[in-house]
Amino acid sequence: MSHVLFRLGRWAHRRRRLVLGGWLLLAVVAVASAIGSGGQTNDVFTIPGTESQRTTDLLKRKLPAFGGGSAQVVFATHGGTRVTDHRQRAAIEETMRRLGDVPQVGAVSDPFQAEAVSPDQRVALGSVDFTAEPGNVEESTLDDVERAVRPAQDADVQVEYSGSVYPGWRTEVSELPELVGLVIASIILLITFGAVVAAGVPIVTAVLGVLITIMGVTAVAAVVDIASASTTVAIMLGLSCGIDYGLFILYRHRNNLLAGMAGEDSVGMAVGTAGGAVVFAALTVIIALCGLSVVGIPFLTVMGLCAAVAVLMAMAIALTLLPAVLGFAGERVVRFLRLPGRPGWTERVARTAAAEPERTRGAAWARFVVRHRWPALLCGVLLLGVLALPATQLELGLPSGSAKPTSDTQRRAYDLISAGFGVGANGPLLVVADGAHGEGDADRIAKEVGDQPGVVSARPIGARDDVVVIQAVPVTGPNDPATADLVHHIRDHREQVAAGTGAHVTVGGTTASNIDVSAKLSGALPVFLLVVVGLAFVLLTFAFRTLLVPLKSIVGFLLSVAAAFGAEVAMFQWGWGEHLFGITPTETISFLPIIMLAIIFGLSSDYEVFVVSRIKEVHGETDDPRRAVAVGTALAARVVTAAALIMFSIFVAFMATSDPTIKAIGFAFAVGVLLDAFVVRLTLVPAVMAIAGSRIWYHPAWFGRVVPDPDIEGRRLERPER
Incomplete structure (x- = not known):
């Protein structure tokens, strides 16, 4: 493989105008396709195989007015005014009449007719049922909803919304996190390379890859439902992986130039050596992301595939476009900044890292870990173990309005409903009886449901x-475990509930749907982990031709991800970060663990490949395994540190949003990357390899004969074929 990559890198360098033109043409085609197709991502959410989804499908067929999204409209008065006062009641009734005339609205429930008025007559609860799924409710419809409630607002009635779809329910996607991440990445790269051109090249190529990916995804969205969150994850991973892969190859190229190698040979050698690590690192990430399809939830499958395409694009650009751009840049990648008062400092640092890596701080750290390998191993495992302890209290769910900031209408509605009707009114259940006849059956089933504990x-x-x-209104809130028990209880006693009617009873609605999603994700987690870890184990075994390195990599990943889960639980579930992050303590969002496992596993494998490939490269040149660990780690430390800090910065930037869910995701990813890179890959990995010595490279004799050597470290390029 190293020879193939070497020739690919030299070819891209020689044919740089052709390569650059090809990628720019692809970008133009992608943009034109996105614009021409009119494709748009959406928020259509289905969970095949669950009772709540079957209930929704039944309602769509037989009772469309209740087959789509729903909203609760909360009316509240303050001071001495009551919602039952003549002026206020008339305004609320007029509002409900107008809501019934809004397009895509199938049914409305007037709070006075439904007797949904709080005992103190300060809160009234109306409901709106749409004929379309939440993701398919038009913005114009929601604008009409806002206009329809004006009579109530004009009568000094406070109006708030909750439910699965309502005005302002969509989270506004801001470009600020990406911009902040790019600025921080630029600073890190500038410090790493000490040269403006070298710092800019990985960012420019990564941005082009993300542009092509997102435009391609948008074009495909014209014919396939693609969740809006898919583009956010694709951008996050496309940028971070694109910059990291470019950084890894460029760092080798720059060191080759500083060692006196000619530009074309330098690029070829960089792609032939570092490019091999990039290929295996990217393939591991792609396997992890594609593994999301085993969950059986369409939006997660699509999200994983979109992110996998972004990583694949990042890999392709690093192996082809980057060498071409380096051909245009020439010697400018080693044209160093001159800092006031410290002339030549950046050049000295770079030349020392290239020619005398044993003098760098990374080398000092590597020697320290190798020398104190047992204490380093024990301390690292102890640290991760302590951080992981809160993960034993992990509670999964889809956050309700109670998790929103008080500035959000859903949070205000949640608080008003809880005060007026009890917390359970925030998550009513829909019990659907298929085969019931007449009001008698309806009243009999309703009585049986109402009599359930x-x-x-x-x-x-x-x-x-x-x-x-x-x-059915539960006693407990939508995210209370008792509510989930109630849903299962009704389902388990459906024959009793429908006794004498001949009807088949199912339980659906937003609350039941959230319960089903959490249960399905929890059940799929072990299968997902087994599939992804198994495939990655095979891939890494092939890459390093040993069983112990992949095993060590997977154990290290499990430690770092458990610690990240623990930090997530402590900060967001227990509330340690309530004031620091401006959030309300709530359960961990149910799809975070499986997405986090996929992404952090992929990224941790990146760092594993980057570090171990350098150790293996040095090991091939010396008979001293511990020296190979120290030197190899030193050679990888600078680039892995920069790569991890870039990833960390991009993930942290997403915490600048106001949405608590995005904050939680950004925090979990950032902590996971930081712990995995610095505690696991740059501490535990060299410590374990120093302890194991040459045994770490053991493989059975038959393995060496049967499995081909991909030459990930590029040993065969010492005398490359020209």
């Missing part, structure tokens, strides 16, 4: 032909 009230809210919809 944990139900405050149950009443029919819609019927058509042989389908009846009953709204």
